[in-house]
Amino acid sequence: MPADAEGTAARAGPLLEVDDLHVGFNSREGSVHAVNGVSFAVTGRETLGIVGESGSGKSVTALALMRLLPEPPARVSARVVRFGGLDLLAIDERAMRRVRGARLAMVFQDPMTSLDPVMTVERQLAEMLLAHRICGRDETRERARALLDMVGIPEPGTRLRAYPDELSGGMRQRVLIAMALSCGPELLIADEPTTALDVTVQDQVLDLMRRLKREIGMAIIWISHDLGTVAGLADRVLIMYAGRVMEEAPVRDLYRRPRHPYTRALLRSIPRLDGGRSAALHAIEGMPPDPERLSVSRTLPTGRRPLPRAAPGAGNDRPPPPCRLLAPRRAGCTGWNRDLR
Amino acid sequence: MPRDAAVMRLVGLDPALASRYPHEFSGGQRQRINIARALAPEPEFVVCDEPVSSLDVSIQAQIINLLEELQRRLGLTLLFISHDLAVVRHLCNRIAVMYLGRLVEVTERERLVAHPRHPYTCALLSAAPVPDPEREAERTARREVLEGDPPSPLSPPAGCRFCTRWMRRRGIDCARVEPGLVQVETGHHVACHLHAG
Numbered sequence: 112m113p114a115d116a117e118g119t120a121a122r123a124g125p126l127l128e129v130d131d132l133h134v135g136f137n138s139r140e141g142s143v144h145a146v147n148g149v150s151f152a153v154t155g156r157e158t159l160g161i162v163g164e165s166g167s168g169k170s171v172t173a174l175a176l177m178r179l180l181p182e183p184p185a186r187v188s189a190r191v192v193r194f195g196g197l198d199l200l201a202i203d204e205r206a207m208r209r210v211r212g213a214r215l216a217m218v219f220q221d222p223m224t225s226l227d228p229v230m231t232v233e234r235q236l237a238e239m240l241l242a243h244r245i246c247g248r249d250e251t252r253e254r255a256r257a258l259l260d261m262v263g264i265p266e267p268g269t270r271l272r273a274y275p276d277e278l279s280g281g282m283r284q285r286v287l288i289a290m291a292l293s294c295g296p297e298l299l300i301a302d303e304p305t306t307a308l309d310v311t312v313q314d315q316v317l318d319l320m321r322r323l324k325r326e327i328g329m330a331i332i333w334i335s336h337d338l339g340t341v342a343g344l345a346d347r348v349l350i351m352y353a354g355r356v357m358e359e360a361p362v363r364d365l366y367r368r369p370r371h372p373y374t375r376a377l378l379r380s381i382p383r384l385d386g387g388r389s390a391a392l393h394a395i396e397g398m399p400p401d402p403e404r405l406s407v408s409r410t411l412p413t414g415r416r417p418l419p420r421a422a423p424g425a426g427n428d429r430p431p432p433p434c435r436l437l438a439p440r441r442a443g444c445t446g447w448n449r450d451l452r
Numbered sequence: 453m454p455r456d457a458a459v460m461r462l463v464g465l466d467p468a469l470a471s472r473y474p475h476e477f478s479g480g481q482r483q484r485i486n487i488a489r490a491l492a493p494e495p496e497f498v499v500c501d502e503p504v505s506s507l508d509v510s511i512q513a514q515i516i517n518l519l520e521e522l523q524r525r526l527g528l529t530l531l532f533i534s535h536d537l538a539v540v541r542h543l544c545n546r547i548a549v550m551y552l553g554r555l556v557e558v559t560e561r562e563r564l565v566a567h568p569r570h571p572y573t574c575a576l577l578s579a580a581p582v583p584d585p586e587r588e589a590e591r592t593a594r595r596e597v598l599e600g601d602p603p604s605p606l607s608p609p610a611g612c613r614f615c616t617r618w619m620r621r622r623g624i625d626c627a628r629v630e631p632g633l634v635q636v637e638t639g640h641h642v643a644c645h646l647h648a649g
Contacts, residue, residue, distance in 0.1 A: 164508035165479075279601040310535065311598040314579035318597050336508060339581030343588035362585045378583065380513040382542035384565060385582045392542065394517050395510035 125152035126298055126330050127176070130191035134168070134175050134354075137184045145171040147354040153298065158324060158331040160345030160362070162338060162377070168354035169334045173300045177217055178207050195297060213243040216296035220303040222283035226275040232259070232286050233271035239293045258289040263319055281312035288319065292327070302334045313340070320344060338381060342366060350374045455492070463488045463518060480511035484518065491522065501533045516543055537576055541565055546639075549573045552605055552613040555633055559640040569642045572614050612645065 134146035146168040153159045163169040174180050175187045192199045219225045236255035259267035262285040305313040348365045350358040358371040369375045379393035457467035463484040504512040548558040557570040568574045578595035582588045609616045615626040625645045633643040
C-alpha cells in the first residue's frame with residue numbers, strides 16, 4: 112500500500128523538508144518579499160519552534176506549506192518542499208486536499224474566525240471526519256465526543272451541541288485543536304494558538320500540547336512571537352527576521368548560547384519574572400524593515416552583510432542605529448563567534 | 453520651540469512628521485504619538501491601559517524604556533494596566549492584582565513576585581512561561597494548572613469570586629463569604645480567607 116511506503120520513507124528521512132522557500136506578493140505598490148530563501152526540516156515526533164516578530168514571514172511560511180496562499184497575488188517557489196514523500200508544491204489541488212487537514216493540519220491564532228459561527232461543534236468536527244473519510248456517518252458523534260475528551264473539554268457530550276459563541280476562548284481553541292487532530296495528522300502547524308488567551312488559560316493549552324506531543328507523538332511546528340511558550344515546547348528553534356532564518360539551534364543551545372546578535376537582542380528585550388529584575392530593557396532600536404521596501408531577491412548576497420533595520424521615524428534626530436544584524440547563517444556553523452567579534 | 457514639536461521630541465519622534473496621518477506610522481510610533489498626546493497638557497497622573505500589549509517584543513522594550521524615562525524626567529505618577537506580570541514587575545513600584553472586578557492582592561513589586569499570598573497571584577506567577585528551557589521545565593513540573601476559565605462577570609460566583617477555580621479551597625467560608633482586603637504585613641494587602649487573621 113502506498114501509504115505504508117510513504118510512512119516508511121518519512122521515518123527514514125525528515126517528515127518535512129523545506130529548501131529555499133520564497134514567497135512574494137504582487138501588490139499595487141510593487142512586489143513584497145515576505146519569505147526569502149527559508150530552509151528547514153522537521154523529523155517525525157519533533158517539535159520545531161519558529162519565532163519572529165510581525166512581518167518576519169513565519170505565518171506566511173506556514174500558509175505556503177499548507178498551500179493556502181492564493182496565487183496570484185502570492186508567488187510561492189522553492190527548491191524542495193517535501194512532506195512524507197510528496198512534493199507539496201507539485202501535486203495538484205485534489206491531491207493537496209487529501210493531505211491538508213488530514214496528514215498536515217493547522218491551528219490558527221483566532222479561534223472565533225476559524226470556527227463557523229452558525230455550526231455546532233459536532234457538525235464542524237463531523238465535517239472534517241467525513242470529508243477525509245475517517246469514519247462513517249453513524250460514528251461521527253462518538254468520534255467527535257472522544258476528540259473533545261482528548262483535548263480536555265469537560266462534559267464533551269453537552270459541548271458537542273454548543274455553537275462557538277457559547278464557548279470561552281480557551282474552549283474554542285481546544286475545539287480547533289480537536290478538529291486539527293481529528294484525522295490523526297503526522298504534522299500539526301500551530302500559528303500563535305495561545306496568543307489571544309489569558310495567561311492561565313494559555314498555560315492549560317500549553318499543558319495540553321505537551322500531553323498530546325507525548326501521547327500521540329506527532330510532529331509539531333509551533334509558531335510564536337513569544338520566546339516563553341517556545342522554550343517549554345520546542346525541541347529545536349528557528350529565529351526568523353525579514354523573511355529569513357537568522358538562527359537555528361536545539362532549544363537549549365538557542366537560549367543558553369544564542370549566536371546571532373538578533374537572537375541575543377530578542378532575549379534581552381523581554382522583561383522576565385524569573386531571576387532578578389533587570390535595570391533597563393535592551394530595546395532593539397528602530398523597527399523591522401517594511402517587507403514592501405525590502406527589495407531582497409534571489410540574488411541576496413550571502414556572507415556578512417548588514418541587514419537593514421529602519422530608523423525610528425524617518426528623520427529622527429537620533430543617528431540611525433548601527434546595523435548590527437548579519438545575513439543569515441545557521442547557528443553552530445564554525446567560526447560564528449569569531450565572525451561577530 | 454512650539455509645544456507640539458517639544459512634546460514629539462519628548463517621546464522620540466521627529467517634529468517634521470507632525471503633519472502625517474496615523475496610518476503613515478508604525479505601531480510603535482503610534483504608541484509614541486498616543487503618549488505624546490497624553491503628556492501634552494502636562495498631567496501629574498497618567499493611566500496607561502495595556503500600552504505595550506499589541507507591540508512586538510523589540511518595540512515593546514522601546515516603549516517601556518520610554519515610559520520609564522518620562523516618569524523619571526517629568527516626575528509622573530503612572531497607573532499601568534496590563535495582563536503581563538513580567539512587564540508590570542519591570543515597570544511598577546507597587547502591583548495590585550485583580551480578579552473578576554475585585555482587588556485580590558496589593559503589595560510592593562518584588563514582594564509580590566517573591567512572596568505572593570493570594571492563590572490567584574500564585575497561579576498567575578506560575579502560569580507565565582519562562583524564556584529558558586530548563587527553568588520552563590522546572591516550572592511546568594511543579595506548578596498547579598488552574599482549572600477552568602474565569603467565570604462570567606455577569607454572574608460572579610457567590611462568596612470568594614476565585615473559589616470556583618481554586619481546588620484546595622476551605623470548604624467553610626470560600627463559597628459563602630466574600631473575603632475583604634486585609635493587611636497581612638505592612639503595605640501588603642490580601643483578600644483571601646487563607647490569610648484572614
